[in-house]
Amino acid sequence: MFSNYLATQKDLKTVEDGLRFVMHPKMRFVFKDKSKIVNTAVISYDSRFIYIWKINPIKLTFKIPHNLDILNEWQSGWWAGIVSKQIKKYLPDEIKKTTQFEIPIISGGFLTPFITLQKEKDVSANPYITEESYLATVVHEFGHVYWNNFKLWWQSNKKVNLDYIQTAIDLYSSGKSSSLSKNNLIHISSPTYLGEVFAFCTEYCSSEFFWPKHKQKIDKYAISQIEKIAHEEKLKDLNTQDSTFEPTTNSHDYALIVGKILLTQFPTNWTSTLTRPLIFT
Numbered sequence: 638m639f640s641n642y643l644a645t646q647k648d649l650k651t652v653e654d655g656l657r658f659v660m661h662p663k664m665r666f667v668f669k670d671k672s673k674i675v676n677t678a679v680i681s682y683d684s685r686f687i688y689i690w691k692i693n694p695i696k697l698t699f700k701i702p703h704n705l706d707i708l709n710e711w712q713s714g715w716w717a718g719i720v721s722k723q724i725k726k727y728l729p730d731e732i733k734k735t736t737q738f739e740i741p742i743i744s745g746g747f748l749t750p751f752i753t754l755q756k757e758k759d760v761s762a763n764p765y766i767t768e769e770s771y772l773a774t775v776v777h778e779f780g781h782v783y784w785n786n787f788k789l790w791w792q793s794n795k796k797v798n799l800d801y802i803q804t805a806i807d808l809y810s811s812g813k814s815s816s817l818s819k820n821n822l823i824h825i826s827s828p829t830y831l832g833e834v835f836a837f838c839t840e841y842c843s844s845e846f847f848w849p850k851h852k853q854k855i856d857k858y859a860i861s862q863i864e865k866i867a868h869e870e871k872l873k874d875l876n877t878q879d880s881t882f883e884p885t886t887n888s889h890d891y892a893l894i895v896g897k898i899l900l901t902q903f904p905t906n907w908t909s910t911l912t913r914p915l916i917f918t
Contacts, residue, residue, distance in 0.1 A: 639712055639750040644683040648747035649697065651768065652681055652688075655775030656695045663846045664776070667839050667908055673786035674779055678732050680724070680744035682707055687727050703727050713754035715745025715774050717781035717836075738786055743778040762861045764854035773840050773851050780839030781832055787912045789827040797824065824914035830884035830891055835911045837892035838900055859893050866890060 656679060658664065668674055679690040684707055689699040703724075711720045719725045719742055725733055732740050745751070748771050755765045764770055792798050800816055807814035844852035869881040884891035899907045 638709060638753070639684070640706065641684050642707075642712075642747075642750055643685060644681070644688065644747050645749065648681075648683075648749055649688070651748040651771060652679065652690065652775070653695055653697075655772045656690060656692050658772055658843065658847055659776055659779045660692060660695070661847075664843060667780070667842060668783055669908065670783075673783050674741070676739065677741045677743060677779065677782055678728075679775075680719070680728075680742060681747055682711070682724065682744075683747060687724060689728070689732070699729060701727050701729075709750070709754055712746030712750035713758075714751070715743060715778045717741070717743055717778050717785065720744045738788070741782040741786065743775070743782060745774070745778070760858075762854070762858040764851060764858045767851065767854070769844075769848040769851040770854070773844050773848055776843045777836050777840035780836035783839070784832040784835040784912060789912070789914055790829045790832070791826055823917040825917065827915055828884070830888040831911055833884075833888040833892040834896050834899065835908075837889075837896040838907055838911070841896065841900060859897065862890065863894060866894070 659668070659674070665671075675693040677692055679692065681688050682703070682705075685702060687699070687701040687703050688697060689701070690696060691698045705723055705727075708721075711724075718737065719728075724744070732742070746754075748768060751771055751774075752766055752768070755763060755770075765774065788794075804814045804816045807816070841852065841855060844855065866881045873879075873881060879886065881887070882890040882894055899910070903910055
């Protein structure tokens with residue numbers, strides 16, 4: 638459908654509008670440490686070019702010709718990371734030869750194909766069919782970037798790792814360790830699906846700030862989707878079957894449920910709650 642699509646000025650402007658909302662002062666509530674997002678490369682594409690923005694300041698930095706077939710799937714959403722390795726080979730070395738933490742990436746389709754293709758999806762009360770929803774989706778992906786840069790889902794802190802290792806050696810050798818008397822905290826790596834919860838909360842929070850109609854559409858969709866989940870969950874035998882919203886396979890449904898509860902129960906500190914390691918004390 639969009640195999641020959643060329644981005645319009647409206648498409649380009651809307652991406653930049655989304656980035657301005659990311660950097661809006663109200664979003665400091667979520668993005669307290671801007672250093673975790675300011676180096677992000679924002680990538681979109683049409684049938685002829687790959688477009689790359691930087692956000693500090695907001696500027697279209699690269700417009701790169703390509704000879705790819707841009708799939709509808711690539712244009713119907715946004716992702717934290719590169720949607721396809723085929724696109725990656727066209728990126729400048731300063732982006733593709735760095736890690737996701739040095740230069741994080743988000744990528745996705747332009748406004749016009751995004752909305753058109755979302756409308757064609759068989760999704761009851763789909764909230765992602767408006768310009769507001771497109772802007773909120775861009776903000777959502779920055780939620781992923783922000784959470785990812787806390788590096789919570791693996792043993793990413795070498796000093797902490799070595800402290801744990803030495804503590805274990807001490808305990809096995811002598812039954813005691815001086816480090817335990819200094820700090821009894823045990824940090825456990827956070828599961829990656831908490832990143833989806835953080836991104837959902839980021840989008841929902843930003844919608845409360847900027848796009849109340851989109852928030853209403855999320856609410857309507859959530860009620861419809863969660864009622865289906867509830868019906869299916871009642872029929873499950875959880876001794877032999879996964880939950881309907883098992884987070885490792887249905888992270889979006891999990892975020893839809895848990896995210897709303899977190900936002901309600903912890904309206905002022907959900908950001909800090911989700912961006913610190915799981916701790917046993």
